[in-house]
Amino acid sequence: MAKGASISGFPEWLPSERVVEQRVIDTLRKVFELNGFIGIETRAVEEGSSLLKKGETSKEIYLLSRLQEVGHESDTPIEQRLGLHFDLTVPLSRYVVENSGQLAFPFKRWQIQKVWRGERPQEGRFREFVQADIDVVGNGDLPEHYEVELPLVMVSALEELRAFGLPKATVHANNRKLSEGFYRGVGLGDIEGVLREIDKLDKIGADEVARLLVENCHADQRQAQACLELAQLTASNGAELQARFDQLWSKYCTAADREQYHSMAQKGLDTLAMIIDEAAAIRPGSVIADLKIARGLDYYTGSVYETFLDGAASLGSICSGGRYDNLASQGNRKYPGVGLSIGLSRLVSYMLHSAGAAASRVSPACVMVAVWNEDDRLASNRIAAQLRERGVAADVAPYAAKLGKQIKYADRLGIPYVWFPADAAGEDGGSGTDQVKNIVTGQQCAADVTSWLPDSVYARQTVSLKH
Amino acid sequence: MAKGASISGFPEWLPSERVVEQRVIDTLRKVFELNGFIGIETRAVEEGSSLLKKGETSKEIYLLSRLQEVGHESDTPIEQRLGLHFDLTVPLSRYVVENSGQLAFPFKRWQIQKVWRGERPQEGRFREFVQADIDVVGNGDLPEHYEVELPLVMVSALEELRAFGLPKATVHANNRKLSEGFYRGVGLGDIEGVLREIDKLDKIGADEVARLLVENCHADQRQAQACLELAQLTASNGAELQARFDQLWSKYCTAADREQYHSMAQKGLDTLAMIIDEAAAIRPGSVIADLKIARGLDYYTGSVYETFLDGAASLGSICSGGRYDNLASQGNRKYPGVGLSIGLSRLVSYMLHSAGAAASRVSPACVMVAVWNEDDRLASNRIAAQLRERGVAADVAPYAAKLGKQIKYADRLGIPYVWFPADAAGEDGGSGTDQVKNIVTGQQCAADVTSWLPDSVYARQTVSLKH
Numbered sequence: 036m037a038k039g040a041s042i043s044g045f046p047e048w049l050p051s052e053r054v055v056e057q058r059v060i061d062t063l064r065k066v067f068e069l070n071g072f073i074g075i076e077t078r079a080v081e082e083g084s085s086l087l088k089k090g091e092t093s094k095e096i097y098l099l100s101r102l103q104e105v106g107h108e109s110d111t112p113i114e115q116r117l118g119l120h121f122d123l124t125v126p127l128s129r130y131v132v133e134n135s136g137q138l139a140f141p142f143k144r145w146q147i148q149k150v151w152r153g154e155r156p157q158e159g160r161f162r163e164f165v166q167a168d169i170d171v172v173g174n175g176d177l178p179e180h181y182e183v184e185l186p187l188v189m190v191s192a193l194e195e196l197r198a199f200g201l202p203k204a205t206v207h208a209n210n211r212k213l214s215e216g217f218y219r220g221v222g223l224g225d226i227e228g229v230l231r232e233i234d235k236l237d238k239i240g241a242d243e244v245a246r247l248l249v250e251n252c253h254a255d256q257r258q259a260q261a262c263l264e265l266a267q268l269t270a271s272n273g274a275e276l277q278a279r280f281d282q283l284w285s286k287y288c289t290a291a292d293r294e295q296y297h298s299m300a301q302k303g304l305d306t307l308a309m310i311i312d313e314a315a316a317i318r319p320g321s322v323i324a325d326l327k328i329a330r331g332l333d334y335y336t337g338s339v340y341e342t343f344l345d346g347a348a349s350l351g352s353i354c355s356g357g358r359y360d361n362l363a364s365q366g367n368r369k370y371p372g373v374g375l376s377i378g379l380s381r382l383v384s385y386m387l388h389s390a391g392a393a394a395s396r397v398s399p400a401c402v403m404v405a406v407w408n409e410d411d412r413l414a415s416n417r418i419a420a421q422l423r424e425r426g427v428a429a430d431v432a433p434y435a436a437k438l439g440k441q442i443k444y445a446d447r448l449g450i451p452y453v454w455f456p457a458d459a460a461g462e463d464g465g466s467g468t469d470q471v472k473n474i475v476t477g478q479q480c481a482a483d484v485t486s487w488l489p490d491s492v493y494a495r496q497t498v499s500l501k502h
Numbered sequence: 503m504a505k506g507a508s509i510s511g512f513p514e515w516l517p518s519e520r521v522v523e524q525r526v527i528d529t530l531r532k533v534f535e536l537n538g539f540i541g542i543e544t545r546a547v548e549e550g551s552s553l554l555k556k557g558e559t560s561k562e563i564y565l566l567s568r569l570q571e572v573g574h575e576s577d578t579p580i581e582q583r584l585g586l587h588f589d590l591t592v593p594l595s596r597y598v599v600e601n602s603g604q605l606a607f608p609f610k611r612w613q614i615q616k617v618w619r620g621e622r623p624q625e626g627r628f629r630e631f632v633q634a635d636i637d638v639v640g641n642g643d644l645p646e647h648y649e650v651e652l653p654l655v656m657v658s659a660l661e662e663l664r665a666f667g668l669p670k671a672t673v674h675a676n677n678r679k680l681s682e683g684f685y686r687g688v689g690l691g692d693i694e695g696v697l698r699e700i701d702k703l704d705k706i707g708a709d710e711v712a713r714l715l716v717e718n719c720h721a722d723q724r725q726a727q728a729c730l731e732l733a734q735l736t737a738s739n740g741a742e743l744q745a746r747f748d749q750l751w752s753k754y755c756t757a758a759d760r761e762q763y764h765s766m767a768q769k770g771l772d773t774l775a776m777i778i779d780e781a782a783a784i785r786p787g788s789v790i791a792d793l794k795i796a797r798g799l800d801y802y803t804g805s806v807y808e809t810f811l812d813g814a815a816s817l818g819s820i821c822s823g824g825r826y827d828n829l830a831s832q833g834n835r836k837y838p839g840v841g842l843s844i845g846l847s848r849l850v851s852y853m854l855h856s857a858g859a860a861a862s863r864v865s866p867a868c869v870m871v872a873v874w875n876e877d878d879r880l881a882s883n884r885i886a887a888q889l890r891e892r893g894v895a896a897d898v899a900p901y902a903a904k905l906g907k908q909i910k911y912a913d914r915l916g917i918p919y920v921w922f923p924a925d926a927a928g929e930d931g932g933s934g935t936d937q938v939k940n941i942v943t944g945q946q947c948a949a950d951v952t953s954w955l956p957d958s959v960y961a962r963q964t965v966s967l968k969h
Contacts, residue, residue: 096569108573413780448606
C-alpha cells in the first residue's frame with residue numbers, strides 16, 4: 036500500500052498494486068456475469084433516514100454538508116441529510132423499490148463499489164473500502180434455492196482468485212430462524228442480544244460469552260450453556276445437522292410451553308440442511324453448517340453466511356451475507372432478498388502482502404518506441420499508432436535521450452520490448468530496418484510494424500505469484 | 503435514467519443503461535491502456551486544505567462528518583475536515599507527491615472515478631458524476647510534446663465512442679500565456695477577471711462580455727474590444743495563427759512599455775502553433791486553435807482545452823483540461839502536468855437519450871436453462887455450470903413454472919436462448935436429448951452441452967444504435 040495511507044483508514048494502492056486489484060475486480064465481474072448477474076451502480080449517498088434504519092453500522096455513517104452549510108449543519112435533521120452508504124445492500128433495496136416497474140424479478144445483480152464507514156481512526160480498520168456484492172431480490176416472494184446458489188457463485192468466484200494467492204474458501208452457514216426458535220425454546224427472549232454475544236465467541240471464548248449471556252441477556256447458567264452448545268454445533272450434511280439439533284432440543288427445550296418454537300427452529304433447520312446437502316452435491320466441502328455464525332447486521336431474517344480462508348484465520352470472514360425478507364417494501368409489497376458481499380480491499384491487501392500476488396509489469400504497454408531525436412518523434416508516434424491499431428499497447432520514449440536512458444525508462448515500467456525505428460538506425464549501427472529488442476531476454480531482431488507480434492508471454496500485463 | 507434521480511443531482515442508471523455506461527468505461531480504459539497509461543484509483547476524500555487550495559469549484563465541496571460529530575462539526579476547522587474530491591486532478595497531484603519515490607516519471611495515468619460537487623440542487627446539474635481522466639506528470643520538467651499527444655489520445659478515445667452514437671469531437675485549444683501576454687499587452691492587469699468574463703462569451707454574447715470587462719476589469723472600450731477580437735481568433739494551422747495574432751498585437755499593443763509582454767504571449771503562441779500543426783499531421787481536423795477558450799479552473803498555466811461535439815452544442819464542452827505547472831510541489835521540486843478529463847455521465851446521458859445507444863439485452867446471460875420441476879433443478883444447474891465452464895454465460899429459470907412463463911422471464915431479460923434439459927423432455931414432447939431454442943428466431947435444435955455454442959450475433963451483450 037502507498038506507504039501507509041496519508042489519511043488513516045483511506046487506503047490507496049501503488050500502480051503495480053492497483054493492477055492486482057483491477058484484475059480481481061475483472062475476475063469477479065466475469066464470474067458474476069457468467070452466472071447471469073446484472074451489473075448496476077448506485078449513487079454513493081443515501082438519505083439519513085435509510086442509513087439509520089438498518090444495520091449495526093448505522094452508528095458509523097459519514098454525513099455530508101455543503102461548504103455553504105458549515106455552521107448550520109444542525110438546521111437539517113439527520114434523517115434528511117445525505118450520508119455515504121456503508122454497504123451495498125441498503126442502496127440495492129432502495130433501488131429495487133424505486134425501479135420495481137422496470138426490473139424483471141427475481142432481480143439478480145452484481146455491484147462492485149466503494150463503501151464508507153465513519154469510524155474513529157484506528158490501526159488496521161478501513162474507513163473507505165471496496166465491496167463486491169451479489170444479491171437476488173424477489174417481488175413478493177423469493178425461492179429458497181437461491182440461498183444455496185448464491186454462496187456457490189461466491190465460492191466459484193473465490194476459487195478463481197486462487198490464481199492470485201487466495202487460499203481455499205469455505206462458506207459457514209447458519210439460519211436466524213433456527214437460532215431464534217432454539218433460544219426461545221430454552222426460554223430466552225432477547226434474541227438480538229443473544230446473537231450479539233454469540234457473535235463474540237471466536238474473539239473472547241466460551242466462558243466469557245456465557246458470562247455476558249447471564250449478565251446482559253437474562254440467561255441462567257443452563258440457558259447460557261444451551262446457547263453455547265448450539266453455537267458449537269457444526270455438521271457437513273443435513274441428516275447429521277438434524278440429529279445433533281434434535282439431541283440439543285430434547286436436552287434443553289422440554290418445557291411444555293416451548294414446543295411452539297420448535298416449528299420456527301425446524302423451518303430454519305430445513306433450509307440450512309437443504310443448503311449444505313445441495314452444496315455438497317455440486318461442490319463438496321464448499322459450504323458447511325456452523326451454528327455460531329450470527330452476523331452483525333440486524334436486517335437478516337433467515338440464512339446467514341460467513342466465509343473463511345484456510346490458514347488465514349486472522350483475516351476473519353472475507354465474504355458475508357444472508358437472507359433479508361423485510362429490508363425493502365412498498366405498501367404491502369415486500370421484496371425479499373439474499374446476497375453476499377466480499378470485503379475486497381482487505382482481500383487484495385492479503386493477496387499483495389501475504390500471498391505474494393504481483394503484476395508482471397507496471398505499465399500496460401508491451402512496447403516502448405525509442406526516439407532518436409526530437410525531430411523524429413512524429414515517426415516514433417506513427418509506429419506506436421500502428422502497433423496500437425493492431426492491439427499492441429505501445430508507449431513512446433518521453434525524451435530523445437541517450438538510448439541507455441530510454442531503455443531504463445522502459446525497464447522501470449516493466450515494458451518488455453523497445454522498438455528502434457529504422458530511419459535513423461544508422462546511429463545505432465543498425466541495418467536500416469526497424470528493430471525490436473526484448474530487454475528481458477536481450478534478443479533483438481528486425482521487425483515490420485504491420486506484422487510483428489510480441490511473444491505471448493510478454494503480450495499482456497498479468498498477475499501471478501512471486502515464488 | 504431511473505425515472506428522475508430520487509435525490510436531485512445524483513443520477514442512477516437502469517440496468518440496461520448501465521450496460522452502455524460500462525461499455526463506455528471499458529472502451530476508454532482499453533484506449534488509455536493501449537497508449538501506455540497506467541490506471542490508478544485515489545480515495546474519494548481529500549483534506550479540506552487541498553480542496554480549498556485550487557479550483558473555482560472550491561465553493562462546491564461536500565464536507566464529511568461522522569455521526570458522532572453532529573452538532574460539533576465546527577469544532578474542526580474546515581481545512582482539517584475531510585471532503586469529497588470535486589475532480590481527479592487535485593487527488594492526482596497529491597498522490598504523485600506522496601508516492602514520488604515509487605513512480606517512474608513522466609507518470610502517465612488514467613483514472614475513471616466518481617467526483618462530487620456540493621452544488622445547490624438544480625435542474626440538469628449533476629452533484630455526483632463519473633470523470634474519465636488522463637494526465638501525464640513530470641518530475642521537475644515535462645516535455646511539451648505531451649501537450650499535443652494527450653488531446654490526441656482523447657480524440658482517439660472519443661472516436662471509439664462513435665460506435666455508441668457520439669458525434670465527431672473537435673478539441674479547441676488555447677494557451678493561458680498567450681492570453682495573459684496579450685491582455686497585459688493591451689494594458690489590463692486583472693488576468694483572472696478577464697478570463698472569467700471571456701469564458702462567458704458563448705453564453706451571453708460579445709456585447710454583454712464587453713460591458714462586464716469595462717464594469718469588472720477596469721477595461722476601457724478599446725481594451726474590451728481587443729480582448730473580444732482575440733477571443734474570436736481561430737486558426738487551423740500555426741502560420742495562420744501567428745499572422746492573425748501579429749495583426750492584433752500591432753493593432754492594440756503599440757505602447758512602448760507593452761513590448762515586455764510580447765515574449766510571454768509568443769511563448770504561448772509557439773506552443774499552441776506546435777499543437778495544431780502536429781495534430782494536423784497525425785489526425786487532421788481534430789484540434790483547432792480557439793482563443794476564447796478560458797477554462798474555469800485557475801490551476802492551468804499554459805495550454806487549455808475544451809472539446810465539442812458536432813451538432814451537440816447544447817452539451818457544451820465534454821472533455822476539458824490543460825497544463826498545470828504549479829499544482830503539485832514538494833519543497834523546491836515541482837511536478838508539472840498536463841491532462842484532460844471527460845465528463846462521462848453527461849456523455850452517457852447523451853448517448854442514451856439523444857443518440858439512441860442501447861444494450862442488446864439486459865442480462866449478460868446468453869442462455870437460460872429451463873427447469874421442468876423443482877426436483878430437477880440440480881440437473882439444470884449442472885447444465886448451466888457446464889456452459890459457464892466453456893465461457894457461455896448462463897442463467898437458470900427462477901421457478902419451475904409453465905414453460906411459457908419461463909420463456910417470458912428469459913425474454914424480459916433479453917436472453918436469446920432457452921435450454922431444455924433432456925431428462926424430462928418427454929413432457930415437452932421432446933426427443934430425449936437436450937434441446938436449445940433461439941427465442942428471437944424461433945429456431946430449435948438438439949444440442950450437446952459439451953460442444954454447443956451460440957451464434958456469434960447472440961453470444962455477447964453488446965451496445966448498438968437504435969435505428
